[in-house]
Amino acid sequence: MKVLYAIARSVPGGAQTNVMDLIGHLGNELEPGLVTFEPGFLTDRARAMNVPTWVVPAPTNSITPLRDLSALRSILRVIREFKPDLVHAHSTKSGIIARVAARIAGVPSVFTAHGWAFTEGVSERRRKIAIAVERMVAPLAARIICVSNYDRELALRCGVGNPDQIVVIPNGIEASDLSSSYTQRDNVRCVMVGRFSPSKDQPALIRAVSKVEEIELLLVGDGELIEESKSLAFDLGIRDRVRFLGSRNDVPQILADCDIFALVSRWEGLPYAILEAMRAGLPVVASDVGGVSEAVVDGETGYLVPRGDVNSLSERLRYLARHPEERRRLGESGRHRCLTHFTLSKMVESTLAVYREVVG
Numbered sequence: 001m002k003v004l005y006a007i008a009r010s011v012p013g014g015a016q017t018n019v020m021d022l023i024g025h026l027g028n029e030l031e032p033g034l035v036t037f038e039p040g041f042l043t044d045r046a047r048a049m050n051v052p053t054w055v056v057p058a059p060t061n062s063i064t065p066l067r068d069l070s071a072l073r074s075i076l077r078v079i080r081e082f083k084p085d086l087v088h089a090h091s092t093k094s095g096i097i098a099r100v101a102a103r104i105a106g107v108p109s110v111f112t113a114h115g116w117a118f119t120e121g122v123s124e125r126r127r128k129i130a131i132a133v134e135r136m137v138a139p140l141a142a143r144i145i146c147v148s149n150y151d152r153e154l155a156l157r158c159g160v161g162n163p164d165q166i167v168v169i170p171n172g173i174e175a176s177d178l179s180s181s182y183t184q185r186d187n188v189r190c191v192m193v194g195r196f197s198p199s200k201d202q203p204a205l206i207r208a209v210s211k212v213e214e215i216e217l218l219l220v221g222d223g224e225l226i227e228e229s230k231s232l233a234f235d236l237g238i239r240d241r242v243r244f245l246g247s248r249n250d251v252p253q254i255l256a257d258c259d260i261f262a263l264v265s266r267w268e269g270l271p272y273a274i275l276e277a278m279r280a281g282l283p284v285v286a287s288d289v290g291g292v293s294e295a296v297v298d299g300e301t302g303y304l305v306p307r308g309d310v311n312s313l314s315e316r317l318r319y320l321a322r323h324p325e326e327r328r329r330l331g332e333s334g335r336h337r338c339l340t341h342f343t344l345s346k347m348v349e350s351t352l353a354v355y356r357e358v359v360g
């Protein structure tokens with residue numbers, strides 16, 4: 001089976017990890033190809049694995065009709081050159097264009113929504129536009145994969161897709177022996193892994209940490225909003241307690257060297273970063289958005305806080321900073337939950353089953 005994966009961005013992220021995992025672990029079952037809107041992390045990884053790769057220059061977020069039409073034509077050319085049995089589109093912009101191209105080419109398609117563009121937390125104008133567009137293109141895909149039950153229910157509630165078409169396949173990760181050693185130290189290390197982008201809310205985490213003197217904050221990731229967070233840490237007088245580590249390829253080791261994981265977001269799908277933290281045995285404090293509550297069980301594997309609630313966030317961080325035995329209890333429970341419910345093998349097998357249903 002030949003499968004063409006289509007995704008807009010090539011930067012490190014959850015959707016890109018999903019694509020790379022599918023390409024890497026379905027090699028014996030299918031022949032993959034990859035088309036993106038930009039070169040970078042993902043295209044480099046794919047080429048290193050000898051996967052046929054095409055870069056179709058196009059804006060990754062904004063709507064630009066002429067350039068989007070050009071991208072559509074280019075993806076059509078890729079489909080006709082690669083001759084896939086199936087197109088698997090990921091994320092909003094590439095998901096729309098690739099589904100249209102696949103329909104024109106007469107090739108079945110599958111679409112994975114890594115969090116909908118009309119999810120709670122985005123602007124009302126963006127929600128209305130996204131719902132209208134997704135309603136139009138939903139029938140083009142034979143199956144729509146959601147990474148959480150939250151996203152499936154949201155789609156159906158908004159009239160996007162139908163119950164028989166939308167399936168839930170949670171993200172999954174490989175097991176690892178690398179986990180937190182629960183080291184006793186003067187400062188408690190809290191880490192957040194995520195791009196400095198509109199969906200994440202590092203400023204809220206920085207404000208919360210400013211209220212908890214015993215916490216040292218590590219922020220892993222790059223992005224267009226990083227300077228805003230650096231300025232905020234300086235203005236709050238805690239620049240010496242906040243470390244900006246940039247994009248890193250040793251995240252598992254960083255997690256193992258920390259005590260608490262935080263993911264403060266405005267919206268989410270089902271974040272890989274949370275699963276990696278749970279696998280590392282860290283207690284998780286996260287915003288209760290999207291499918292986060294399907295991974296983090298409040299009071300059992302960590303704590304959920306309302307979106308944007310700095311006071312609740314600081315209270316939970318303070319409690320964990322002062323109670324090491326609770327950190328250990330939550331962390332061990334989270335590791336067990338991750339290795340039981342969110343495995344890479346389950347994700348890969350479920351996705352392959354969808355491919356077989358669609359292609360026949």
